[in-house]
Amino acid sequence: MRWVLAVASLFWALAVHGTEPIRVASKNFNESYLLAEIIAQLLEDRGYPVERRFGLGGTLICFEALVTGEIDLYVEYTGTLGQAILGVPEVMGRGALNELIADRGIELLEPFGFNNTYAMVTPRALAQSLNLTSVGDLAAHGDLNVVVSHEFLERDDGWRGLARTYDLQADAVGIEHGLAYQAVADGGIDVTDAYSTDGELRRYDLVVLRDDLGYFPQYLAAPLVRSALADDVKTAIEGLADLIDDTRMQSLNAEVVFNGRTFAEVANEFLVDWGLAQRRDTSNGLWRSLAVNTTQHLKLTGIALLGAILVGVGLSLAVFRMPALSKGVTYFCGLLQTIPSIALLALMIPLFGIGPLPAIIALFLYSLLPILRNALTALTTLDPTLTRVALAMGLTEWEQLRFVYVPLSLPSIFAGIRTAAVISIGTATLAAFIGAGGLGDPIVTGLALNDVGLILQGAVPAALLAVATELLFEALERWLLPGHLRRG
C-alpha cells in the first residue's frame, strides 16, 4: 500500500509543474552550456522560473525537442540550422531562416554577435612578423607549415576548397584535432584550422586570419525559441544581442575550460559586468546539485523499477502456464536488452520526446527482462508434486498463485528485481543525454569539458547508490523471505 502511494505521488510530482517554468536547453559542449546558463540566469534575474535541460545529446535532439514543445529554447548556429537541420545548401541570414522555420512554430532571435565557424589560425608572433591578417595573405607564403585536422583536410568544403578560393600553394597535412593547438603553440605548426571561438585561441595566443572572401559559412549563435514564448521573455533574451563578439566568447570559453570555473560563475560574472543581472552566490552549488541530481536519479529508476515489477511479475503470472507464449515474451524482452542503452534512449525521442518520461520508459524496458525471466523460471520450475497437490486439493487458479506459486517463487523474483535495480541505476546516468537529469548530468557535462572532477561528481554517487541499493535489497530480501528458508 505504501508503495502504491509512493508511485502515485511520484507521478503526481512529475505531472504537476506549478507555474510553468521556461525550459532552457543546451547541447553537450562547453559553449552551448555557457550560453544557455547566461540566458537562464538572465531570465531568473527578471523573475521567470527556469528549468535547465542542459547537455542534450546533439543538434537533432535539441531541435526535435524544441519543435515538439519539450523545451522552450536553446542556442543554435545559423550554419547548423540551415545546412544540418533544414538541408539548404546556401548560407542564409536570420531573416531567411526564420521564414523557413516559421511554420514549425519556432524562431531565431537576434544573434549574440560572434561567429563560431571554421577559421585558419596562426601564432600571434608569426602573424606579426609575416604581417598575416587574412587567409589571402597565406598565398604569398607557400613555405608555411600548414597542418589541419583530418576532417578538414578531407572535406570538400574544407582545405581543398579554401586553397582553391584563395589560390594557396602550401601542401597541408592532417593531424588529430586535439593535438593541433599544442603543436601550434610549440612552433611545430605554422597554420591550422580551428573553431573561431575556442578558448584555446586565448590560451595559446593564436590569431584568426580574416576570411575576406567569405569562404566559411557563417555560424552565428542565436537563441532558437518557440514562437509561443511570451514576448516579454523574448525581449529579455534579446537584451543579449550583439554583446558577445568572437574574442569575448573565446575568453568566456577559456574561463571554464582552462580556469576550471563553473558555468554559473562565468555566466554570472558576464551578466554582472554588463549590468544585466545581480551578483548571485554560485559557490556552494555542489551539495545542492548533488541532492537534486540524486533525487532525480532515484525518481527515474524508482518509477521505472516499480513499473517493471508490476508489468514483469504480472506478465509472468499471466503467461507462465503457456510455454510458447512465455518463450515469446522472454525472447522479446531479451531483444530489448540487446539494444545499446544510448540507442534505446534515442529511439524513445520520436515517441516520447525528451526529458524524464522517455528515460523512465527506456529504463522500464531494460528492467523488464531480469524481473520477467527470473519470475518465469521460478514459476515454471516449482516442484511438480506441490503444484499437483495445489490443483488436486481444490485451490482455485488465484489461490494456487496466492498460496503456492508466488510465495515459493518469491526469492527468485526478488533476485531479479535486485538485478534490475542495480542495472537501472547504472543505465540511468545515460538519461542525461535526453534531458532527464539525474547523476548523469555532471557526467555528461564533465565529458563535454573533459573535467574529471565533474565526471566523478556523478559517477561516485551513482556507484554508491548502486551499492546502497544492493544492501537495501539484501535486507529486504531477508525480511521477505518465506519462514522456512529464514529459519533453516
Next chain:
Amino acid sequence: MNACVSFEGIGKSFVPGQLVLDDVNLSLPAGATTAIVGESGSGKTTLLQLVNAVVRPDQGTIRVFGEPIPEDLVKFRRRIGYSVQGAGLFPHMTNRDNVVLLARLEGWASADIEGRYASLLEQMGLPEDVSDRYPGELSGGQQQRVGLCRSLMLKPRLLLLDEPFSTVDPITRVGVYESFQNVQRHEGVSTVLVTHDMREAVKLASTLVIVNQGRVVQAGPTADVLAKPDGDYVAALLRGQLE
C-alpha cells in the same frame, strides 16, 4: 453394492498410440478401502488422478458416488481428500497452516477449525508442538501424518492416497498405518489407495484391484484375490511380495 468410484470404459493415452489405460471398467465399494496395486508404469496413479480430474479420460465416464464429474472442479475436488508420496506439504507454510488452509478458504469459523484440527492431530498421533513448525523440520513419518490430516480436514467422503506411506521407514510405517486406520474407522471415509506394496494393500484394503500395463487383471475382495489369484501375473505378484 454402493460404489464410491466407478470407471466405465476408461481409455487414456498421453502419447498418441501408447495407451496408459485400456478399457478400464471398475466399481469401488463405498465405505471401505480399495487398494490399486501395480508396478510402476502400470497406470495405477493415472487411474487415481482420473478420480479428482487432475487427469481427464480420452474415453469413458467416471462417476463419484454415482455422479459424473461436474463442471465446478474446485468445489468437487474439495470434497475429495488427496495425499501423496512424500506428503507434498507446502514448505513455506507451518504444519498448522498446511492442514487448515482449505477450511479457512471455505470460510469455516475459527472455533470449528481449531476443534477439527485438534481432533485430527490427536487421532493421527501428532504432538501439539508440530503446529507452528515447518514441514521441513519434521521427520518423514510426521510429515506423512500431517499430510493425511490435511487431506481429511474438510471431512471428505472420499480419500485418494497415492503411495502415501512409501517414503516412510518400515517401523514408523506400522504406526502411521494404525493412526490412519483409526481415523478411517472413526470417520467412515471411502478410501482409494494406490500402492506397489502388496503387503500394505493386504493390510489396509478390503478390496484389491491389480493393474498391469494399463489393464485391470483382477479385482475383488482381498480374501478372494489371495485365495484365487487370477492368472500367472497376480500369482507371481502375491508370491513375490507376500512371502
